[in-house]
Amino acid sequence: MPLNQIISEIRNRQRIKPSAPDVPTAVWTGYDNHKGKRIDTLTIIFKTSGCWWGNQGGCSMCGYVYDSSQNPPSYEDLKSQLQKAMEKASSLEEFMVKIYTSGSFLDENEVSTDVLKYILQALNQDKRVLKVVAETRPEFVTDDTIVKCRNMLKDTEFEIAIGLETSSDIIRRDSINKGFKFSDFIKAAQIAEENDVTTKAYLLLKPPFITEGTAIDDMEQSIDDIVPYANNISINLCNVQKGTFVEWMWQKGQYRPPWLYSIVDVLKKSKQKHPETIITSDPVGAGSKRGPHNCYKCDQDIANAVRRFSITQNINDLDFKGQTCGCFQLWKKVVKLDEYTYGAFIVDRMMQ
Ligand code: SF4
Ligand SMILES: [Zn+2]
Structure with a gap:
């Protein structure tokens, strides 16, 4: 059975809870690296009609499709979402705004041109906003959409973020069942560059069906391949989201989220090879069964080291107290033995 069909069947069994269309899905403040310095960030997940690709099956690990609105939010709803989100930034002096929609900000069916113009004009007028980052699938990056954004943002920095994986x-x-090719990403990045817009690539460490060792190699190779096109690279560690194909595999004992030592390994080697490229990772859900984890005892130390490195880009920050934990040798063994189990659990059950 094709992967998309299995994913669609899993999705069709889920119930989406009704939620207010004039409230964003989520908003939070944090930090990121901006031109080598730490900068405050405001992350906004707008509630829209959702990702067109996800609505017909979509990616194997993606639970974001359940964040979308049952009825498409109106122009006024989205204006109100922005207003509510900006209230969270009231105490910030200078910051970067990261826009997500659980889909594509540049998809006109999700975010109409009127709404897009309203949001970007408002952000441009707020002189505290130094940079805007907006996530989109590459098929929506065209001269037309990019020029439209550039005209609204004027001299505010603009970056498109693409989940290349x-x-x-x-x-x-x-x-992953992503539905686009590497060449589509390259084309989008080139259009962006021609219009003075930078590109951020999201990668995914350890999707299903590959081993821990292959996952590490895949990230290192991917970084080598995308450095010419991406100004920023952010590595997401696959976690087990509700109502996804990955969750279905995990429940059967056929998927284990990545080890945290694996991301440390990737970051150390790749940063040494590409010192000029910003490479970051936020190990969401670290130390939980559904998230990336080692033995559960050393996880927070390592996750904090990864977060520190993501701000400073200094590989010395990847040295952490938990390095002496006994599970380090176990991880090395897993990387070898995993080749025989195709990424299924080897040691988690023994630890329970
Ligand atoms: S393209 Fe993005 S939002 Fe759409 S299904 Fe895939 S991961 Fe989810
Ligand atoms: Zn440990």
Whole structure:
């Protein structure tokens, strides 16, 4: 059975809870690296009609599709979402705004041109906003959409963020079901560059069906491949989201989220090779069964080291107290033995 069909069947069994269309899905403040310095960030997840690709199946690990609104929010609803989100930034002096929609900000069916113009004009007029980052699938990056954004934002920095996940077309198709190719990402990044817009690539460490060792190699290779096109690279660690194909595999004992040592390994090697590229990672859900984890005892130390490195880009920050934890040798063994189990659990059950 094709992967998209299995994903669609899992999605059709889920219930989406009704929620107010004039309130964003989520808003929070945090930090990021901006031109080598730490900067405050305001992350807004707008509630829209959702990702067109996700609405017909979509990616194997994605639970964001359940964040969308049952009825498409109106112009007034989205204006109100922005207003509520900006209240969270009331105490910030200078910051970066990261826009997500659980889909594509540049998809006109999700975010109409009128709404897009309203949001970007408002952000441009707020002189505290130094940079806007907006996530989109690459098929919506055209001269037309990018010029429209550039005109609204004027001299405010603009970056498009694309969930490329991997430079391997095979892994992206057979493990993730992403529905686009590496060449689509390259084309989008080139259009962006021609219009003075930077590109951020999101990668995904350890989608289903690949081993821990292959996952590490895949990230290192992907970073080598995308450095010419991406100004920023952010590695997401696959976690088990509700109502996804990954959750279905995990419940059967056929998927384990990545080890935190694996992201440390990738960051150390890749940063040494590409010192000029910003490479970050936020290990969401670290130390939980559904999130990336080691033995559960050393997880927070390592996750904090990864977060520190993401701000400073200094590989010395990847040295952490938990390095002496006994599970380090176990991880090394898993990387070897995993080749025989295709990414299924080896040691988690023994630890329970
Ligand atoms: S493209 Fe993004 S939002 Fe759409 S299904 Fe895939 S991961 Fe989810
Ligand atoms: Zn440990």
